[in-house]
Amino acid sequence: MSEANTARIRELNDHFRRMLPAPTGRVLVTAGVNDRGPEFVARALATVASFDDFTKKNDPYGEHDFGAFSLEGHKLFWKLDYYNTSGEMGSEDPSDPEVTLRVLTVMLAEEY
Numbered sequence: 001m002s003e004a005n006t007a008r009i010r011e012l013n014d015h016f017r018r019m020l021p022a023p024t025g026r027v028l029v030t031a032g033v034n035d036r037g038p039e040f041v042a043r044a045l046a047t048v049a050s051f052d053d054f055t056k057k058n059d060p061y062g063e064h065d066f067g068a069f070s071l072e073g074h075k076l077f078w079k080l081d082y083y084n085t086s087g088e089m090g091s092e093d094p095s096d097p098e099v100t101l102r103v104l105t106v107m108l109a110e111e112y
Contacts, residue, residue: 006062008095013064013080016102020049025102026087032108033076044071044106048078063094068109075109 016022029041051067058066065080082094083101091100 001061005093005095009063009065012095012097012100013102016080017049017051017064017104020045020104022102022104024097025104028103028105030105030107030111032111033106036072036074040072044076047071047076048104048106051078076106077109077112078104078106080104 016025021027027045029044033041033044047069048067051069053067053069054064058068063080067078069076081103082091083089083103084091085099085101087101087103094100
């Protein structure tokens with residue numbers, strides 16, 4: 001993938017996360033996150049939206065599509081995946097928002 005495509009994917013991913021709840025995609029929280037209550041879910045989503053601790057170790061492709069953090073003694077992961085607009089298969093071009101549905105999943109680390 002070209003650096004220009006990677007930069008565009010990173011830009012779209014960052015914009016998507018900062019806009020939570022994102023009107024241009026889907027946000028999923030796992031049962032383990034949801035079971036901790038609406039306030040916990042809100043704090044988790046706010047943490048994802050402001051996440052900026054990207055390194056070569058946790059973001060090897062430079063797309064800003066994964067993060068890990070701790071919240072109230074729980075380790076959480078978030079992951080962005082790219083689907084076609086129907087959500088039935090992977091996107092052919094995640095750098096093109098016209099053909100890509102972004103899906104953010106927030107989970108407890110033990111649910112991974």
